[in-house]
Amino acid sequence: NAGVTQTPKFQVLKTGQSMTLQCAQDMNHNSMYWYRQDPGMGLRLIYYSASEGTTDKGEVPNGYNVSRLNKREFSLRLESAAPSQTSVYFCASSEERGKGTEAFFGQGTRLTVV
């Protein structure tokens, strides 16, 4: 079972470059999320999608955009990368609201912006 798959695993960007982080889940989950992880700050929510066709801002959305392409896929785009976006990015998915299930996480993308 693949679960949540993120690509790429590692990426180095120059300031101002753009890129898209891809995420796909095969658990038929309705909700998907993008988090960033920085030392001492836990995981902070960037954007989430409660269901196909909807997206909402999380705690730290500035500098990012997302697309819920279909039920399986949820991408995160950096239009003009900045050094402050150096982080580890995690995609996650979970069942729909009210069922109280946990989130399942991908293995992460380590992004460095120089």
Next chain:
Amino acid sequence: AQSVTQPDIHITVSEGASLELRCNYSYGATPYLFWYVQSPGQGLQLLLKYFSGDTLVQGIKGFEAEFKRSQSSFNLRKPSVHWSDAAEYFCAVGAWAAGNKLTFGGGTRVLVKP
């Protein structure tokens, strides 16, 4: 808005000794609470979860946690630590009324001495 505090950034424990990690949450409704573990360079793995019912929850790898509503706490415990328990541990609260978002604490890094 919900929040989670993990007061201890680092904990060092001897192999075979007991371990307790603290977690305090703030949430206006009935909380859904989780503990995740992250080994170096890896994604997050669910250790245990609390939705309702028995306030003492058993998880994988010999971990347990106790929900105390009066103290807004969900502390994680293990009676006897193994070297393989060295990792970072995250407490999280689920906001199912707001898109199934998980809010994480800052994490506690556990070091195990031989």
